[in-house]
Amino acid sequence: MFVSENLTVNNKNHLVIGKNDTVELAKEFGTPLYVLDEDLIRKNCRIYKDAMDKYYGGKGLVLYANKAFCSLYTCRIVNEEGLGVDVVSGGELYTAVKAGFPMDRVYFHGNNKTDDEIEFAVENGVGNIIVDNIYELEKLNETAGKRGIIQNIMFRIKPGVDAHTHSFVQTGQIDSKFGVALENGEAFEIIEKASKMPNVRVNGVHCHIGSQIFDIEPFCKAAEVMMNFIGDLKDRLDLEIDCLNLGGGYGIMYTENDDPVPYDEYIQHVSEIVKKTAGERGVKLPFILMEPGRSIVAPAGITLYTVGGIKDIKNVRKYVSVDGGMGDNPRYIMYESEYEAVIANNADAARTEKVTIAGKCCESGDILIRDAMMPEINVGDTLAVLATGAYNYSMASNYNRIPRPAVVAVSDGKAKVVVKRETYEDIIRNDIM
Numbered sequence: 001m002f003v004s005e006n007l008t009v010n011n012k013n014h015l016v017i018g019k020n021d022t023v024e025l026a027k028e029f030g031t032p033l034y035v036l037d038e039d040l041i042r043k044n045c046r047i048y049k050d051a052m053d054k055y056y057g058g059k060g061l062v063l064y065a066n067k068a069f070c071s072l073y074t075c076r077i078v079n080e081e082g083l084g085v086d087v088v089s090g091g092e093l094y095t096a097v098k099a100g101f102p103m104d105r106v107y108f109h110g111n112n113k114t115d116d117e118i119e120f121a122v123e124n125g126v127g128n129i130i131v132d133n134i135y136e137l138e139k140l141n142e143t144a145g146k147r148g149i150i151q152n153i154m155f156r157i158k159p160g161v162d163a164h165t166h167s168f169v170q171t172g173q174i175d176s177k178f179g180v181a182l183e184n185g186e187a188f189e190i191i192e193k194a195s196k197m198p199n200v201r202v203n204g205v206h207c208h209i210g211s212q213i214f215d216i217e218p219f220c221k222a223a224e225v226m227m228n229f230i231g232d233l234k235d236r237l238d239l240e241i242d243c244l245n246l247g248g249g250y251g252i253m254y255t256e257n258d259d260p261v262p263y264d265e266y267i268q269h270v271s272e273i274v275k276k277t278a279g280e281r282g283v284k285l286p287f288i289l290m291e292p293g294r295s296i297v298a299p300a301g302i303t304l305y306t307v308g309g310i311k312d313i314k315n316v317r318k319y320v321s322v323d324g325g326m327g328d329n330p331r332y333i334m335y336e337s338e339y340e341a342v343i344a345n346n347a348d349a350a351r352t353e354k355v356t357i358a359g360k361c362c363e364s365g366d367i368l369i370r371d372a373m374m375p376e377i378n379v380g381d382t383l384a385v386l387a388t389g390a391y392n393y394s395m396a397s398n399y400n401r402i403p404r405p406a407v408v409a410v411s412d413g414k415a416k417v418v419v420k421r422e423t424y425e426d427i428i429r430n431d432i433m
């Protein structure tokens with residue numbers, strides 16, 4: 001009935017998540033409110049983990065891409081599920097450190113890691129650092145040398161594969177700020193250099209072709225290109241690569257127009273290509289890593305708002321404004337992303353009118369959903385926007401000095417705050433007059 005499988009309607013006609021009545025959640029914790037369904041996050045982790053075990057015989061690890069939603073709480077949950085994490089900044093790494101995440105399962109990404117971030121990562125014993133460029137490689141070799149250690153590294157490679165998705169989230173092509181390209185030889189060159197450096201060990205290669213991708217084909221193509229590259233490294237440098245990290249990017253259902261492929265199907269198809277190409281090139285089967293972010297947390301999240309002013313501009317548009325907006329969900333203003341919304345206190349009412357759900361920021365583009373078919377909406381209704389678990393909280397801002405919402409985790413009828421609501425005091429915390 002809804003885009004996310006974890007949502008139902010109770011006998012009061014209220015939307016329910018994780019056996020919690022969302023209208024009650026809004027009353028108890030206030031709005032706007034991010035709600036995360038812990039049971040669904042765990043379930044999604046297991047789907048990936050089981051598929052990796054099934055198709056690679058346990059010789060693989062799923063890394064949760066923290067950028068989708070990073071907090072002490074989510075680090076704890078994915079750790080309990082036996083996943084690793086991909087971190088992409090000192091802040092995400094700090095969160096993992098503070099959550100007690102085992103550092104051997106942390107993979108540090110980023111196209112411009114600062115010297116401080118590199119030192120922080122080496123100091124904390126981060127298992128693998130995914131090197132983006134030559135400056136970073138030299139800095140890493142030097143930092144590891146000073147500490148007398150040998151740092152495991154991987155390389156971010158642009159496989160030259162075109163993923164059919166929004167241009168802002170395409171990363172596999174040569175014209176991208178991430179990583180080193182295959183077609184002009186720079187990937188080969190940097191790895192050759194690294195293989196001669198004393199304080200780093202080339203453990204693997206990595207690619208990530210983009211995000212919110214629905215086709216299997218580009219993932220298979222990327223896997224084939226990467227396996228051939230591993231073959232080339234062996235043939236030309238006599239270098240054996242232990243790990244292949246295939247990134248994330250698996251698409252999810254935001255609206256009924258989205259048609260995602262079951263995640264284990266992607267993994268099955270990709271594993272066939274990996275095994276076939278390994279055989280053809282005479283290289284050993286690498287340890288496989290993958291980095292789903294969105295598909296683990298997005299479907300598990302919803303955002304609850306309270307409906308405020310309604311403006312019916314005859315023959316033009318009907319605006320329904322809510323008490324949040326681009327500050328807690330900037331995805332419409334950035335990518336014109338689409339979402340589904342439900343009136344939480346009238347959850348299965350017929351959808352009879354077209355409205356535009358707007359936020360409260362001083363910005364005309366501050367829209368949550370343009371032209372949504374909705375039931376009649378009244379001031380004071382609780383509105384739920386679905387599938388907001390990824391890239392909402394993690395991309396939230398204080399634009400217009402609006403405090404960020406709280407995050408509540410629900411599981412089996414229980415709800416608890418896992419990120420506190422910001423206060424006005426938080427807003428001025430770092431100000432100096």
Ligand code: LLP
Pocket residue numbers: 065067068086109169208210211212247248249250291292293294295331335390391
């Ligand atoms: N690994 C790497 C190296 C990545 O850059 C990303 C996402 C992922 C894994 C996880 O991809 P996922 O499975 O979540 O698609 N803010 C955008 C998405 C940006 C994705 C950036 N990288 C959005 O809201 O759609």
